[in-house]
Amino acid sequence: MGAKFAVTGGRESWVRVLLTAVGVGLGVALLLLTTAIPSALASRHDRESARNDMTFSPAVKKKSDRTLLIGSADTTFRALDVRGRLLQPEGARAPLPPGVTKFPAVGEMAVSPDLARLLKSDEGKLLRERLPYRITGTVGDAGLIGPHELAYYAGSKDLSATSRTTGRIERIDSFGSKNQSEAMDPVLLLLVLIVFVVLLMPVGVFIAAAVRFGGERRDRRLAALRLVGADGRMTRRIAAGEALAGALVGLVLGAGFFLIGRQLAGLITLFEVSVFPSDLNPTPALAALIAVAVPAAAVAVTLFALRGVVIEPLGVVRTAKPPRRRLWWRLLLPVGGLAMLFPMIGQGRDNGDFNQYLVSGGVILLLVGVTALLPWVVESVVARLNSGGVAWQLAVRRLQLSSGTAARMVNGIAVAVAGAIALQMLFAGVEGDYTKDSGKDLSRAQMQVTVPSDVPLGDAARQFTQTKGVRHATSLSWGSLGEKRKDPDLSTDVTVGDCASLREVATLPTCHDGDVFAVRHSEYDGNTAALSRAGRTLWFDPSYDGSFKGREVVWTVPQDVRKAESREDPTGYKRGGILITPGALPAKAAPTVTGQIFLSLDQSVPDVRDHVRNTAAKLDPMADPMTWMASEQSRRFDSIRTGLFVGAACVLVLIGASLLVSQLEQLRERKKLLSALVAFGTRRRTLSLSVLWQTAIPIALGLLLASAVGLALGTVLLKMTATSVTVDWASVLTMAGIGAGVVLLVTLLSLPPLLRLMRPDGLRTE
Incomplete structure (x- = not known):
């Protein structure tokens, strides 16, 4: 009977079912998308493995008809x-x-x-x-x-x-590899787990809120049913049937939204990540779980919402002042969450993986605690708000009468912000473990190019110097010297360059072409003194295990070799060994050293790096100039952070859309009230401001509560990873600001329908 009322009750019922279904459908679509992510990632990995062609094997295959x-x-x-x-x-x-x-x-x-x-x-x-x-x-x-x-x-x-x-x-002779990926360390696994929980929790909260759309009108209808003979248990079953119908329509819409989003995914690139629509296949077991869990949750939430409502034949006993909400059981949820996380405090990455069930359960309880505490906080605060302008008093009185409805609308934002703050703290806290200083001196060079051995280094340097946006080019060649042709016991580095370039790696006395220097006090200064004695015979590019056989070139240390003091080169390394100017390098030894050019750029020139890459490609089609960065970050850590950004973008879209649906439902519920106020002469500006205050007060309280819970959760997670606790207040304020911005945007989008509802003819009835 409840399901029949939902689908055959005329326009009013259809609008209510549609609002519920859209809210549920958006959540279901995002849940289905989440269950499809593992499939998409696995497909990307499979295609990447299937086309792998660089084996890095020192053994070279023999030429054949199949190679x-x-x-x-x-x-x-x-x-x-x-x-x-x-x-x-x-x-x-x-x-x-x-x-x-x-x-x-x-x-x-x-x-x-x-x-x-x-x-x-x-x-x-x-x-x-x-x-x-x-x-x-x-x-x-x-x-x-x-x-x-x-x-x-x-x-x-x-x-x-x-x-x-x-x-x-x-x-x-074939493409593809079956290399096993290395295990992920426990902290990164913890990050992945927390990201999934934090991104999915707001979805569950929104689904729970969506099934309660139109609750007040539904209860008035149930009172009419009591008048014609239905008892209390029957009315609850009818309400559950209505919610079930809306949830089932929501499942259908959710599947449709997912299929539309699946096709759109092929057109979108987020943070340089794109997927084929065919890769987004939800895991059958998880999809079946969603199909069962969402309707079951709709029924459970509806029955839970009716626990404190007395539906009598002559009305609904909810317009009277409700009893004050109790705090003690609401505090049990976050306390229980902290208790589940407490055993893992101080574990770090050296004591095995974190217990995924305790982590998931603890974080879920803490975030659910936000949804339980927020109605109590809103009720307690608005009960003490009184004096103010007409718009303020209208808003406050409305919140005092139905603070639970206002809190439900804000719950999703509060949960998302609390989780985002905790995640931001965790990312910021462990980022140092996955980010290291590159050591490169960006004041001396910003790009580095490797020059092929068959290209004269001087010619290459001149071409780069003539490239648009290049201020200066420093060219150096590196190789090795040993005391024997094969398998030397002593070896050292050799650096070749003109005097100006050699001064980038050492402090030289007077220098002219043809000079040779032995470097002292380098970072690794083991064999230079022994090998740089005048008259000693050395070999360029000595062979190890026969790998470089035939390339060795004999060279005698000249009598006038001089001393030089090492200094950090542009890469941040204090290079040692022997420095040779081009005039002292044997012609046969030129192919044994690898040329490197360090480029200082004019950053104001548009696309200066691409001009450099074009010059490098003319020298060697396989050249890939290196752009220097001040720091280098773990690719896995960076991938997880990218995944968080992609997921957060999807959740923000869901939050905005669901909030808009919720706001429209609230305005529809108050259509006659708004029309009555306009008929009595209330200015539209006053009513618009009252709607804004009704949104602003709960969101301000929700963001404060979310910040407190987020900081507490972030602190616990940092202690679990054995990381010092620091708070990046700029990030906390940014997360709260994003949440407030979404609500403000939704409120502005709801103003046009609000203005349409504020007409005296809204009082017409049949």
Whole structure:
């Protein structure tokens, strides 16, 4: 009977069911999306493994009809990563890369759809200069980890694989690898667990709030049913049936929203992460759990809400002053949560994984404690608010009569903010463990380029100096010297450069081309003194295990070798060994040293880094200039943080949409009241301000409570990871500000329907 009332009760019932279904549907869609994330990540990982081509194996495969020479030509365009590979098949049965139907000829390339669009656009002009190949094919989905990945495969004829090129140029006979990923440390696992709990809790809160839409009108209808003979238990079952109907329609809408969002996901890139719609497949068991849990929760919440409502034949005994809410049982939830987390305090990352059940349960209880405490806080505060303007008094009186409704609307925001503050504290606290100083001196250089051995270093330096935006280029070459041709017992570094460049790595006396210096007081100064004695015979690039056999070049330390004091080079390393100016380097030894160019840039020049990359690509198509950063962060830590940002963006959209639905439902409930106030002469501006105050007061109290709970949870989590407790107040205020901003935006969006409701003709009835 309750379900029938919900779907056949006319326009009023349909509007109520639709509001409930939209609120539930938004939550269900996000839950389904969450259950599909593991599937999407697994699909991305599988495609990445299937196309893996860099083995980093020192052993070079023999050339055959089945082998392929492949070179890594990755690059970066502005902030976008571009995956590039050069292909040179050595036989008719050479393996094709996934997603490619045929090998591109020399000077041709197959590109991903997004890279093709970028290269054809005006924005991609600089990148086209770097990729001077003709587009003849498209890389299919099987060769991409995401629909918006930038990738290309180009044909080449100049590749050669040796033990020195492994990881850059390799000979392979198949694509794909089955390398096992290393285990994640306990703190990162804890971060992942907390991220999922914190992102999903607001969803559950919103679903619970959505099934209570239209509660006051429903109770008045139930009173009419009592008048015609229904008893109390029957009315509760009817109410449960109505809620169940709304939840079931919400499940259908949620599935529809998910399918729409699934298709839209293929069009969106968030924080450089994109997924194919086909990858977003919810886990069947979890999807079935959602299908059962949501309707069951709707019934449970409805029965729980009716526990304090007396539905009598002549009315609903709720318009009288309700009894004051009790505090003691509400405090049990956060206290219980802290009790579950307490055994893991001080565990850190050295005592095994954190108990996932205690962690999940403890965090859930703490966040649920926010939803339990907030109605009590709102009721206690608004009971003491009285004097003020007309708009203020209208708002306060409304809150005094129905503080629970106001608190329910704010609960989701409060839970999200509390979780966000705790997560921000945890991320900030452990970030230092996963971030290290790169040691590079960004005041001396901002980019570094490796120059191929077949390119004269001086010529390369001149080309970079002439590049737009480059202020200065420092060119140095590095290699090694040993006292024997093969397997030397003593070895040291050798650095080759002109006098100006050598002064970047050592403090020199007077210097001229042809000079040689032995460096003292370097970071590792073990063998330099013994090997730099005048007249000693040394070997450039000595062979170890025969890997460099045939490249060794004999050299005698000159009689006029001089001393120099080491200083930190631009990379932050105090280099030792022997310094040689170009005039003292044997011609045969030039190929044994690796050239590096350090570039000082004019940061005000637009796209200066891409100009440098274009110059590097002209020297070597596989060049990938390194952009220096002050710090380096763990890729896993960075991935988890990116996942949090993506999830938080989705939850914020849900929060905003659900709040808007809730606000519209509240206005619909008060339609006649608003019309009566307008008919009595109340100004629309006053009513609009009263609605704003009705939202602002609960949200202010909710954010204060959320901040307190978030700080407490963040403190406990930091103590669990054995990290010193510090509070980044700027982040706390930012999280609270974002929550307040969402509510303010929703309130502004609800003003147009509010103005339509504020008409005297809203008093008409039948």
